[in-house]
Amino acid sequence: MPGYDYKFLEKPKRRFQCPLCSKAMREPVQVSTCGHRFCDTCLQEFLSEGVFKCPEDQLPLDYAKIYPDPELEQQILALAIRCIHSEEGCRWTGQMKQLQSHFSTCAFNVIPCPNRCNVKLTRRDLPEHLQHDCPKRKVKCEFCGSEFTGEAFENHQGICPQESVYCENKCGARMMRRLLAQHTMAECPKRTQPCKYCGKEFVYDTIQNHQYHCPRFPVQCPNQCGAPNIAREDLATHVKESCGSALVLCPFKEAGCKHRCPKLVIGRHLEETTKSHLTMMCNLVGRQRQEIAELRRDLEELSVSHDGVLIWKLSDYSRKLQEAKMHSNHEFFSPPFYTHRYGYKLQASAFLNGNGSGEGSHLSVYIRVLPGEYDNLLEWPFSYKVTFSILDQSDPSLSKPQHITETFNPDPNWKNFQKPSSSRSSLDESALGFGYPKFVSHEEIRKRNYIRDNAIFLKASIEIPQKIMA
Numbered sequence: 284m285p286g287y288d289y290k291f292l293e294k295p296k297r298r299f300q301c302p303l304c305s306k307a308m309r310e311p312v313q314v315s316t317c318g319h320r321f322c323d324t325c326l327q328e329f330l331s332e333g334v335f336k337c338p339e340d341q342l343p344l345d346y347a348k349i350y351p352d353p354e355l356e357q358q359i360l361a362l363a364i365r366c367i368h369s370e371e372g373c374r375w376t377g378q379m380k381q382l383q384s385h386f387s388t389c390a391f392n393v394i395p396c397p398n399r400c401n402v403k404l405t406r407r408d409l410p411e412h413l414q415h416d417c418p419k420r421k422v423k424c425e426f427c428g429s430e431f432t433g434e435a436f437e438n439h440q441g442i443c444p445q446e447s448v449y450c451e452n453k454c455g456a457r458m459m460r461r462l463l464a465q466h467t468m469a470e471c472p473k474r475t476q477p478c479k480y481c482g483k484e485f486v487y488d489t490i491q492n493h494q495y496h497c498p499r500f501p502v503q504c505p506n507q508c509g510a511p512n513i514a515r516e517d518l519a520t521h522v523k524e525s526c527g528s529a530l531v532l533c534p535f536k537e538a539g540c541k542h543r544c545p546k547l548v549i550g551r552h553l554e555e556t557t558k559s560h561l562t563m564m565c566n567l568v569g570r571q572r573q574e575i576a577e578l579r580r581d582l583e584e585l586s587v588s589h590d591g592v593l594i595w596k597l598s599d600y601s602r603k604l605q606e607a608k609m610h611s612n613h614e615f616f617s618p619p620f621y622t623h624r625y626g627y628k629l630q631a632s633a634f635l636n637g638n639g640s641g642e643g644s645h646l647s648v649y650i651r652v653l654p655g656e657y658d659n660l661l662e663w664p665f666s667y668k669v670t671f672s673i674l675d676q677s678d679p680s681l682s683k684p685q686h687i688t689e690t691f692n693p694d695p696n697w698k699n700f701q702k703p704s705s706s707r708s709s710l711d712e713s714a715l716g717f718g719y720p721k722f723v724s725h726e727e728i729r730k731r732n733y734i735r736d737n738a739i740f741l742k743a744s745i746e747i748p749q750k751i752m753a
Contacts, residue, residue, distance in 0.1 A: 284309060286322045292363040292376060299359050301325050302339055307362065307379075311355045315348040320355060368392065371405075480514075504528070538563035588620040591745040593631055594674075598738040600635070607636035614638070619653055622745045627665055628655030631743045632716055641720035646673070646728065649716030650743060654703045663702040664695045668746040673723055676735040685731060686742075687723050 286306030301308045303325035310323040319339040321329075326338070326349070335344045360380035366373040367382075368391035375385050386392045390407035397409075398419035404412055413420055422436040423429070426445040444461035451463075452473035458466060467474055475484045480499040494500050498516035505518075506528035513521050522529045527547040533540040534553070540563060542552055553560070595617040597603060607613040617631040634647040641647045648671050655661075669691055675684035693700045697717055723733075733739055 284322075284324050286325070287359070287379065289367065289379060289382070290365040290369055292365065295359070295362055299355075299362070303329060307359050308355070311352045311359065312349050313352045313355075314344060315350060316345065317342055320352055323351070366391070535560045535563055538567045587618060587628075589624045589626070591620075591622045591626070591747050593617060593620045593629075593741075593743040595631060595633075595741045595743070596738055597633065597635070597741065600734055600737050600739050604635045607634065608643075611642070612638055617741070617743070620743075621655070622667065623747050625657045625660065626655075626747070627658075627661060627667075627745075628653045629743070629745070630716075631671075631741065633741060637720065639720040641722070644724055645721040646723050646725070647718065647720045648722045648741060648743075649718030651699050651716035652703055658702055661702075664693070664697075664700040666693055666695055666700070667748075668692050669717075670742075670744045670746070671719065671722060672742040672744075673728070673733055674740040674742055676732040676740065687727070687733075689719055689722060691717070693717060 285304040286301045286309045288306050291307070295307045298320075299307050301311075301322040302319070303321055306322075308320060308322045311320050312323045312326060313320045314337055317337050317340055319337055321338070329338055330344070330346075336342060337344050361378050363376060364379050364382065366375040366385060366389060368389060369375075371391045373389055373391045375389065377385060388406075391405050393403050394406055394409070396402045396404070396412060396417055396419070398413070398417050400417050400419040402412065402417070419432055422431050424431065424436065424439060424443055424445075426443045426447070429439070431439055442460070444459065446460050447457055448460050448463060450456045450458075450466060450471055450473070452467065452471050454471050454473040456466060456471065472488045474487050476487050476490055477484055478490060478493060478497055478499075480494070480497050480501070485493050499514045501512035502515050502518055504510050504513060504521060504526055506522065506526050508526045508528040510521065510526065527545065529546050530543050531546045531549055533542040533549070533556075538560065540556070540560060542556070544552055597615065603615065607615075612634065613636070615633050615635065617633075619628055619630045621628055630651050630653050632649045632651065634641070637643055637645040638647040638649075650669050650671075652665050670688060671690075672686045672688040675686050677684050694717065699717055728734060728739070
């Protein structure tokens, strides 16, 4: 162990300090050949490294010439020091040799609990520990009078059968703990109890009120059908679906039958009125068909274009072309479109294998006027410029698309450009559109990417003056 490292009132003189550890020497020894002094432990550690020379003058050292120096040790032990607990508050000072004696009374010295509870604490904290904290202390219960160790008393607290406690349900009653279980189970007005109908827990003094609303409380059918013990929440379903005495409407009420009778006899009503019910259903179907037709027309109007431009994709082109070749004058029709909002309703058509002079060699395109919603507000005959195009689908980044385009001004004498009759169908053969029998040849279509992914795009656009649009 190195030299003393206590808090000296004055720094120890140099002759008291060990040259190896620079502290006040502990158990000093003297080398008789040179007179140098060291802590016994410090010198032993130095020599253990195999160097047998004096650490001070490096002269050869002989173990036989190293002796204890009791006189110097007494001088060192007489040096004045402070208690090692001075920073914690101890004000003791005295000679170093008195320190161990001081520890027997020092209030800041750490000592083990005399009850052998394995706790170590300062002497000044011991009384508090022995009185309140030590698990080995002796404590007497104030309620039952039994004596316990501190550790056992902590376990006893909260379970002492003689302790006076309040009811946990906060009913206000106070009693010994040993009577609490019986009170809670059978006497407390605030105890919980399950409803015997729905099983939910309720405070005892409110369960009677709950039964006025309990969904499983048994009630009688208001129709007095004799069904026993119907749960309150099932009553509506019983009356609607199961009760034979409940009044029900005829299943044909949506068709117009207003008959109402008990559920038990509804079958007889149906047997007696089969013919009239059939008539009602026929009338209902007729009305529904009319409504469906009107809804379809409205849906069609909502889905059409209103900007005077139609981009019409004819997919599966090769199959449709073969179909057109097999059936002469086979015409394909585009979705309808409007020239502008509240404008003329138009439709394009195409003969993929040609029509008239273009049959067998060309693609023919036509435009026709359909009956529209706003025809009574428009000028007739239809007279606005029409442009047809077949669109080149080549990549614009590789080459400039070369659309094939034709434009015409409608002939006001052509019957198709007169105001159409509202009864005329969009497929009326007498209303063949106006256009180009030889719009583009089959040979020309194959030269560029007019056909791509087995589809072609036809464009029809109407040139409408801005004043009309406004």
